[in-house]
Amino acid sequence: IPREILSLKDLEAKCLETMAPMVRDYLYDGAEEGHTIRENLEVWDRWLVIPRMMRDTSNVNLTPRTHQFNQSWSLPLGIAPSAMQQLAHPFGEKATAAAARSMNIPFGLSTFSNYTIEEVKDAGGDSVVGLQMYLLEGRRDLNIELVKRAEAAGYKAIVLTVDSPVPGNRPGLIKSNFVMPKHMRFRNFSEDFGGPLDQAQDTQFNDDSVTAKIANSSNPDSAAACRQEQTTTSRGNQLIVDPSINWERDMTWLREHTSLEIWVKGVLHPLDAEEAIAHGANGIMVSNHGGRQLDTCVSALDVLPAIVKQVNGRVPVHLDGGIRRGGDIFKALALGADFVWIGRPVWWGLEVAGEEGVRWVIQTLKREFEVVMKLMGCRHVGEIKREMVVTKNGLLSMGGTGVF
Numbered sequence: 001i002p003r004e005i006l007s008l009k010d011l012e013a014k015c016l017e018t019m020a021p022m023v024r025d026y027l028y029d030g031a032e033e034g035h036t037i038r039e040n041l042e043v044w045d046r047w048l049v050i051p052r053m054m055r056d057t058s059n060v061n062l063t064p065r066t067h068q069f070n071q072s073w074s075l076p077l078g079i080a081p082s083a084m085q086q087l088a089h090p091f092g093e094k095a096t097a098a099a100a101r102s103m104n105i106p107f108g109l110s111t112f113s114n115y116t117i118e119e120v121k122d123a124g125g126d127s128v129v130g131l132q133m134y135l136l137e138g139r140r141d142l143n144i145e146l147v148k149r150a151e152a153a154g155y156k157a158i159v160l161t162v163d164s165p166v167p168g169n170r171p172g173l174i175k176s177n178f179v180m181p182k183h184m185r186f187r188n189f190s191e192d193f194g195g196p197l198d199q200a201q202d203t204q205f206n207d208d209s210v211t212a213k214i215a216n217s218s219n220p221d222s223a224a225a226c227r228q229e230q231t232t233t234s235r236g237n238q239l240i241v242d243p244s245i246n247w248e249r250d251m252t253w254l255r256e257h258t259s260l261e262i263w264v265k266g267v268l269h270p271l272d273a274e275e276a277i278a279h280g281a282n283g284i285m286v287s288n289h290g291g292r293q294l295d296t297c298v299s300a301l302d303v304l305p306a307i308v309k310q311v312n313g314r315v316p317v318h319l320d321g322g323i324r325r326g327g328d329i330f331k332a333l334a335l336g337a338d339f340v341w342i343g344r345p346v347w348w349g350l351e352v353a354g355e356e357g358v359r360w361v362i363q364t365l366k367r368e369f370e371v372v373m374k375l376m377g378c379r380h381v382g383e384i385k386r387e388m389v390v391t392k393n394g395l396l397s398m399g400g401t402g403v404f
């Protein structure tokens with residue numbers, strides 16, 4: 001990573017110099033007008049921090065307060081599931097998982113990955129903890145198959161995404177004529193569903209041809225050809241998320257089919273956190289899916305305190321959505337999160353330098369978080385307290401005395 005790149009923001013700018021337009025449009029796509037995408041980024045600045053001084057922070061321990069997925073991690077930070085990572089780098093999810101492993105942080109794999117459940121587990125070892133899943137309409141047999149494979153491969157959890165009974169309205173995908181380039185496959189599925197045609201395909205990753213093919217795919221003619229080919233190879237089969245998903249039937253169903261932990265991802269209301277726990281969830285991920293599903297919905301950070309209050313320590317509460325600085329990790333923990341996850345920054349790292357780029361992202365957030373901890377007077381994450389963060393209105397109420 002060039003020396004002049006100092007922050008995730010710098011890395012993003014570097015990434016955008018080379019990222020193919022179609023991939024960029026996919027990555028940045030948000031629902032409708034993009035209000036929630038912007039909200040996810042702006043919400044962090046609405047919270048200000050109040051530091052304490054002279055507390056001997058020569059040694060700071062950044063490890064999470066409690067084990068998550070029965071493991072001890074170097075940071076309260078993980079890599080959230082995101083689909084089709086080969087769009088950013090030929091080694092895709094394998095590179096991301098390997099970076100997570102080298103930094104001892106957890107990694108969640110999207111079902112719609114370009115490497116298999118087993119390949120990614122091999123690359124990421126103990127860091128590969130979760131398999132993200134949608135429940136598929138009329139094809140629960142495929143869901144069961146995925147769950148069994150995750151169990152056999154040694155995953156710890158199924159991460160059930162509950163915010164997508166239907167895909168959000170995403171104009172960007174249509175405008176950029178998005179289609180997964182034809183050399184990429186949904187390798188967890190059979191050929192009928194966009195899966196392997198040629199299992200040996202990664203032998204071709206020694207040159208720039210893959211990147212070139214992605215670039216070509218953003219040409220409308222080429223994209224149309226890809227779409228045509230995909231339709232043909234998938235023989236008209238499509239995987240559709242089940243719009244009838246509901247707490248009672250589906251959590252019960254999933255519990256019957258797996259002994260793994262079940263994490264519910266996409267909760268934004270305290271009563272849904274309650275439903276998740278009532279139906280056996282082992283953990284909750286507060287998330288609005290990177291602003292990609294429902295526009296103008298709240299940011300995860302804004303609803304976090306209410307959800308933490310409702311959950312009251314019964315299960316861990318994790319959060320994703322707009323983490324770009326080490327200070328953001330601090331704020332999320334102060335407002336009650338046990339752990340945070342990142343999505344898009346991983347793609348910036350992948351695009352710029354593959355595994356090394358993702359590692360750089362994690363290292364940068366770690367370094368920033370450590371400095372913030374020291375400046376805040378916290379020697380370990382157990383010393384991060386709710387009263388250390390405040391909104392300006394909160395601070396100014398009662399003539400500035402209210403929060404002290």
Ligand code: HOC
Pocket residue numbers: 083112289292
């Ligand atoms: C058939 C491809 O969650 C996103 C992902 C969607 C998963 C890709 C499915 O883009 O937000």
